[in-house]
Structures are given as C-alpha cells and as structure tokens.
Amino acid sequence: MRQEKLKIATRQSPLALWQANFVKDRLTEIYPDLTVELVPMITKGDVILDTPLAKIGGKGLFVKELENALLNGEADIAVHSMKDVPMAFPAGLGLSVICKREDPRDAFVSNRYRSLHELPPGAIVGTSSLRRQCQLKTLRPDLKVQSLRGNVGTRLSKLDKGDYDAVILASAGLIRLGMRERIASFIETEISLPAAGQGAVGIECRTGDERVQKLLAPLADAETTACVLAERAMNNRLQGGCQVPIGGYAVLNGDELHLRALVGALDGSKIIRAEGKSAVKNAEVLGVRIAEQLLAQGADKILADVYND
Ligand SMILES: NCc1[nH]cc(CCC(=O)O)c1CC(=O)O
Numbered sequence: 001m002r003q004e005k006l007k008i009a010t011r012q013s014p015l016a017l018w019q020a021n022f023v024k025d026r027l028t029e030i031y032p033d034l035t036v037e038l039v040p041m042i043t044k045g046d047v048i049l050d051t052p053l054a055k056i057g058g059k060g061l062f063v064k065e066l067e068n069a070l071l072n073g074e075a076d077i078a079v080h081s082m083k084d085v086p087m088a089f090p091a092g093l094g095l096s097v098i099c100k101r102e103d104p105r106d107a108f109v110s111n112r113y114r115s116l117h118e119l120p121p122g123a124i125v126g127t128s129s130l131r132r133q134c135q136l137k138t139l140r141p142d143l144k145v146q147s148l149r150g151n152v153g154t155r156l157s158k159l160d161k162g163d164y165d166a167v168i169l170a171s172a173g174l175i176r177l178g179m180r181e182r183i184a185s186f187i188e189t190e191i192s193l194p195a196a197g198q199g200a201v202g203i204e205c206r207t208g209d210e211r212v213q214k215l216l217a218p219l220a221d222a223e224t225t226a227c228v229l230a231e232r233a234m235n236n237r238l239q240g241g242c243q244v245p246i247g248g249y250a251v252l253n254g255d256e257l258h259l260r261a262l263v264g265a266l267d268g269s270k271i272i273r274a275e276g277k278s279a280v281k282n283a284e285v286l287g288v289r290i291a292e293q294l295l296a297q298g299a300d301k302i303l304a305d306v307y308n309d
Pocket residue numbers: 081082083084168169170172173197198199200201
C-alpha cells in the first residue's frame with residue numbers, strides 16, 4: 001500500500017513552526033501511518049520588519065506565499081493564527097477547520113512592573129497593534145505607546161534591552177512557546193478586548209481536496225469555531241483587515257453565543273462598543289449585527305480616519 005502523505009506550508013517564526021508542528025503531531029496521533037512534512041516558507045510580512053503593518057497595508061501579508069504553495073501543489077495545508085487570516089480566500093482555497101483556542105487574552109509583559117496599573121505616569125509601552133494602542137490610551141492616557149514589531153522572541157529581547165517599560169503581546173503566543181512565565185499579568189478582556197480570532201489556529205486547504213478535508217475534520221473545535229466565526233463576521237462587515245483598531249471576542253454559554261466588539265480612535269479619545277447574543281447557529285448573523293451597531297454609532301468615521309492617516 002502506498003504511504004499517505006500530507007505537506008504543511010508554514011512560516012518560519014518559532015510560533016508558526018510550533019503551530020505547524022502542533023497540527024502535525026495531532027494528525028500523526030490520529031493517523032499513525034500518515035507521513036506529515038513541513039514546508040517552511042518566508043512571507044512578505046517576515047521581510048518588512050520596520051514599518052507598522054497598517055502602513056504596508058497589504059491584507060494577508062503573512063499568508064499569500066503559503067496560499068500560493070497550496071494552489072501549485074507544493075503543500076496540502078497551511079496552518080495560520082486565525083487573527084492573521086483575511087476573510088476572503090483565493091479561488092480554490094478555504095478554511096477547513098479551526099482548532100481549540102488557547103487563552104485569548106492580551107498579556108502584560110514587563111521585567112519591572114506587575115500590571116498596567118503599576119506603570120508609572122509616562123511609562124513607555126511597546127505594541128504595534130492599533131487595537132491595543134487605542135485601548136491602552138483609553139485606560140491610561142499618560143502612557144507613551146511605541147511601535148514594536150518582529151516575532152515574539154524579537155519583541156521580548158527589545159523589552160529586555162530596556163527599550164520599553166512593558167510590552168503587550170498575545171498570551172497564546174507566549175504560552176505556546178513555553179514562555180508563560182514571561183507574562184506578568186493577563187489583561188482581562190474588559191480592559192483589552194482581543195482581536196478577532198486571537199489565540200485560535202486555523203487550517204486552510206484546497207476546497208476540492210476531499211482527502212485532506214476528511215483527514216483534518218477531527219481537529220475542529222466546535223466551540224472555538226462558533227466564536228471565531230462570529231468575531232470574523234463582525235470584522236469583515238467593518239472591512240477590517242488584521243491591522244485596524246477593532247476588537248472582537250465571543251464566548252459560548254451553553255447554546256448561546258455572546259459577542260463583544262469595539263472600534264477605537266488611535267489616541268484613545270473615543271471607543272465605540274457593541275455587544276449581543278445569539279444562538280450558535282447564527283454566529284455570523286450575530287457578527288454582522290454587532291458590526292452594524294458599531295457603524296450606526298460612527299465606527300465608519302473612525303476607521304476612515306485610520307485609513308487616511
Ligand atoms: N499579529 C501577530 C500574531 N499573530 C498571532 C499572534 C499570537 C498568537 C495568536 O493570537 O494566536 C501574534 C503575536 C501577538 O499578537 O503578540
């Protein structure tokens with residue numbers, strides 16, 4: 001019998017490799033006879049490191065090369081952080097499964113202070129996320145927010161060099177990389193609403209590839225899928241790429257989804273919030289409805305200002 005094979009296209013950052021290996025391990029656990037191979041690649045987002053992502057403006061900066069590999073058959077699946085995955089897929093590709101979410105919260109990381117509240121007036125906080133920036137500025141208008149890019153290790157070494165008093169990162173990335181002890185405190189979602197899809201890993205593949213889709217099916221997590229679908233529908237209705245001051249986070253209570261979302265002005269001068277509930281099966285309808293509530297309150301004006309800036 002011919003040995004079954006599956007190739008995973010992945011970025012080469014430690015976190016991307018962790019996620020690809022996580023999927024590989026799950027698959028080989030379920031299918032001991034399957035040979036799973038990683039195909040490491042470099043994306044545009046990995047190369048341009050000194051420009052805030054919002055200014056580069058490319059949607060899917062971290063996924064395009066991986067998608068090309070799927071389309072030309074160099075690989076069968078691509079493993080992504082859901083937060084970096086655009087809504088629209090190229091013809092012939094689609095999201096196949098969303099795996100169980102890691103802690104969705106943002107993490108406060110500092111060598112000197114235990115929490116945002118402990119930071120002295122005027123402290124320098126590193127983040128390149130517009131979403132984190134606007135929420136930080138709302139809570140603490142005195143803080144100086146400075147750009148911070150690079151993969152998780154690079155960001156931590158910039159903190160350790162003393163360039164910042166604290167940095168904000170996704171908890172999920174730190175936990176997955178075995179660096180949970182670097183988290184001084186978890187920032188509750190009431191203070192910093194996460195990005196749509198934060199903490200969840202998704203797998204993209206060719207829409208017509210039934211063999212691969214069948215292999216992937218057991219990796220799907222129903223609860224995470226419902227939550228992330230609602231969050232992404234909200235983001236999509238706002239035309240938000242991944243680099244916008246939009247937060248969205250859903251939880252499931254029994255059969256009821258609860259979605260909270262916000263759009264913020266970068267200087268923290270204004271944050272628009274909306275929330276709502278629905279049955280799980282209406283996850284995407286809920287996302288659109290919450291987005292429309294944000295728009296009705298003037299979210300479009302704030303987002304237009306961000307894009308024109
Ligand atoms: N934008 C980069 C990115 N994409 C996914 C994660 C972390 C892990 C996750 O959210 O799944 C990060 C780093 C960060 O925001 O600190």
